[in-house]
Amino acid sequence: xxxxxxxxxxxxxxxxxxxxxxxxxxxxxxxxxxxxxxxxxxxxxxxxxxxxxxxxxxxxxxxxxxxxxxxxxxxxxxxxxxxxxxxxxxxxxxxxxxxxxxxxxxxxxxxxxxxxxxxxxxxxxxxxxxxxxxxxxxxxxxxxxxxxxxxxxxxxxxxxxxxxxxxxxxxxxxxxxxxxxxxxxxxxxxxxxxxxxxxxxxx
Numbered sequence: 583x584x585x586x587x588x589x590x591x592x593x594x595x596x597x598x599x600x601x602x603x604x605x606x607x608x609x610x611x612x613x614x615x616x617x618x619x620x621x622x623x624x625x626x627x628x629x630x631x632x633x634x635x636x637x638x639x640x641x642x643x644x645x646x647x648x649x650x651x652x653x654x655x656x657x658x659x660x661x662x663x664x665x666x667x668x669x670x671x672x673x674x675x676x677x678x679x680x681x682x683x684x685x686x687x688x689x690x691x692x693x694x695x696x697x698x699x700x701x702x703x704x705x706x707x708x709x710x711x712x713x714x715x716x717x718x719x720x721x722x723x724x725x726x727x728x729x730x731x732x733x734x735x736x737x738x739x740x741x742x743x744x745x746x747x748x749x750x751x752x753x754x755x756x757x758x759x760x761x762x763x764x765x766x767x768x769x770x771x772x773x774x775x776x777x778x779x780x781x782x783x784x785x
Contacts, residue, residue, distance in 0.1 A: 608646040611738065611778035613657075615639065618776040620659055622747075625767030634675070636689075638663035643778060650725065650738070655693035655708065661686065664680040680753050686713045694718070704728070706742065719746055721772070736780035744772045 585770035604777050621635040640656055641657035643650070661683040676683040693708035704723040748754075748770050 596759040608644050608783045611643045611645070612781060613639070613641045614737070614777045614779050619774070621773045621775075623771045623773070624769070632666055632671075634664060634666035634672075636660065636663050637665060641691075641776075645729060648728070649698065650695060651698050651705075653693065653696045655691065655696070655706075657691040659689045682713060691719075696723075710746070713753065715751045717750055719744060737777055737779050738780075739775075742772070742776065745769050746772065 615638075617624040618639075619635060620639050621633060623631050623633045625631055636659040637659060638660040641655065643653050643655045645653040647653075661681045662676060664681065664683075665672055666675070674679055678685070681689075691708050693706060695705075695707040697705045697707075698703055702725045706721040706723045707718060708721075710719040721742050721744035724741040726741065728736060728738040731737050742779060749767060749768060
């Protein structure tokens with residue numbers, strides 16, 4: 583019996599050591615905001631589109647694998663940083679009719695799954711929070727590869743796309759045209775180009 587207990591104890595210690603070693607290998611990557619862009623597009627007057635972006639955002643990903651299939655992502659955008667290059671429209675977007683920036687200053691995303699579909703194509707699933715409403719979303723990701731920059735820092739690039747219904751997040755303001763159709767479209771197309779930098783141990 584004592585020999586059996588010893589074997590079980592040894593096995594548990596080896597399992598714990600292997601798990602700890604895997605955790606130690608997990609690397610943190612942070613978004614380089616200078617070389618990243620968080621952009622959205624929505625239909626205007628049925629016939630055209632308005633494009634905007636968030637100028638202030640941050641995020642990090644944790645991964646131990648080179649292909650990022652075990653990745654965990656946390657992302658935050660500051661609502662007040664929204665811009666469509668039109669001050670009047672931007673102020674309207676920040677108001678309670680849309681994002682209500684004073685009451686809900688941040689948009690958040692936390693990943694729950696990142697699955698490889700083909701060579702560099704992935705499916706990203708996570709919880710998206712806007713105006714204090716959290717719902718699961720599915721996004722398409724293209725992994726553009728990993729390189730080492732001239733200063734010795736590993737960098738990885740990703741392109742993320744998706745579409746979401748703004749009504750699901752209480753962004754319900756709209757106005758109907760006499761000829762039919764809405765001034766602002768219901769669906770928002772998302773395009774995120776992000777470059778992340780691997781952090782050194784201890785940073």
